[in-house]
Amino acid sequence: MTLLTVDNLTKSYVGHGRHVTALDGVSFTLAEGQTLGLAGASGSGKSTLARVLLRLLATDAGQVHFAGEDWLTLSGSRLRQRRRGMQMVFQDVLGAFNPRATVGSVLDDPLRIHDIVARAERPREIAGLLDRVGLPTSYAGRSIRELSGGQRQRVAIARAIATRPSLIVLDEAVSALDASVRRRILELLVELQQERGIAYLFVSHDLAVLQVVSHRIAIMHEGRIVETGATNAVIGNPQSSAAKALIAAVPRLVTGTPTEPDPSHP
Ligand SMILES: Nc1ncnc2c1ncn2[C@@H]1O[C@H](COP(=O)(O)OP(=O)(O)OP(=O)(O)O)[C@@H](O)[C@H]1O
Numbered sequence: 265m266t267l268l269t270v271d272n273l274t275k276s277y278v279g280h281g282r283h284v285t286a287l288d289g290v291s292f293t294l295a296e297g298q299t300l301g302l303a304g305a306s307g308s309g310k311s312t313l314a315r316v317l318l319r320l321l322a323t324d325a326g327q328v329h330f331a332g333e334d335w336l337t338l339s340g341s342r343l344r345q346r347r348r349g350m351q352m353v354f355q356d357v358l359g360a361f362n363p364r365a366t367v368g369s370v371l372d373d374p375l376r377i378h379d380i381v382a383r384a385e386r387p388r389e390i391a392g393l394l395d396r397v398g399l400p401t402s403y404a405g406r407s408i409r410e411l412s413g414g415q416r417q418r419v420a421i422a423r424a425i426a427t428r429p430s431l432i433v434l435d436e437a438v439s440a441l442d443a444s445v446r447r448r449i450l451e452l453l454v455e456l457q458q459e460r461g462i463a464y465l466f467v468s469h470d471l472a473v474l475q476v477v478s479h480r481i482a483i484m485h486e487g488r489i490v491e492t493g494a495t496n497a498v499i500g501n502p503q504s505s506a507a508k509a510l511i512a513a514v515p516r517l518v519t520g521t522p523t524e525p526d527p528s529h530p
Pocket residue numbers: 277278284285286304305306307308309310311312313469
């Protein structure tokens with residue numbers, strides 16, 4: 265089943281005598297429970313697309329259908345209600361929070377705002393979320409600034425899954441982490457997807473990261489999607505010069521003949 269349909273999105277930034285077309289007719293679909301990896305050079309429009317989908321930024325034109333609804337025209341209480349279905353994890357989503365906020369309060373917010381469980385149940389729900397992302401439950405009392413980068417991203421993931429979303433938009437969510445931490449976070453994300461059937465739109469400039477998590481890959485270049493296909497097909501046999509350039513930039517990427525799909529990650 266198709267979860268997300270993006271149709272001809274267009275977005276320009278205008279100001280200071282400049283006019284930048286960040287999205288120039290972007291269209292794609294994402295199936296339930298699947299991951300679409302979105303790659304592209306710096307400035308190709310990936311974050312703009314993520315922000316438009318999350319309704320953090322208005323588009324100039326185009327349509328989005330999410331979970332059967334005309335997503336960009338939702339407003340008011342209906343939008344507030346439906347937001348629980350689409351969550352986000354950014355590069356440092358918690359850096360935007362009050363650094364003195366506790367982990368517990370960061371996780372309590374979505375549970376309260378979206379009325380996920382009764383008030384009396386929330387501490388237990390928070391402990392369950394922490395446990396699920398591999399953090400000790402005692403971390404509920406810690407402040408955000410006491411966490412490492414990897415631990416913060418675990419809290420960001422716990423916060424994203426708290427509302428039981430059907431889609432999480434991740435924008436360079438593991439880019440700031442060192443290789444071993446990054447690998448464990450990617451494993452956690454894949455496990456959560458298999459457990460809960462969450463779809464991911466996974467934005468990264470790093471195709472090696474996308475190769476691990478994506479069922480399909482889309483390549484962005486100057487505001488357009490110039491190539492899409494199954495992960496192994498795009499990485500093993502890129503067609504566009506934009507895809508070729510991204511592949512050349514990642515020496516550790518395993519390319520060549522498309523291999524058998526990983527059976528644990530169909
Ligand atoms: N708030 C803004 N005002 C003006 N121009 C912007 C703004 N945000 C982004 N842009 C421009 O829009 C284009 C797309 O930017 P965007 O941040 O979406 O790219 P990106 O693919 O996420 O890049 P990166 O990989 O560096 O994160 C760029 O040319 C950028 O300079």
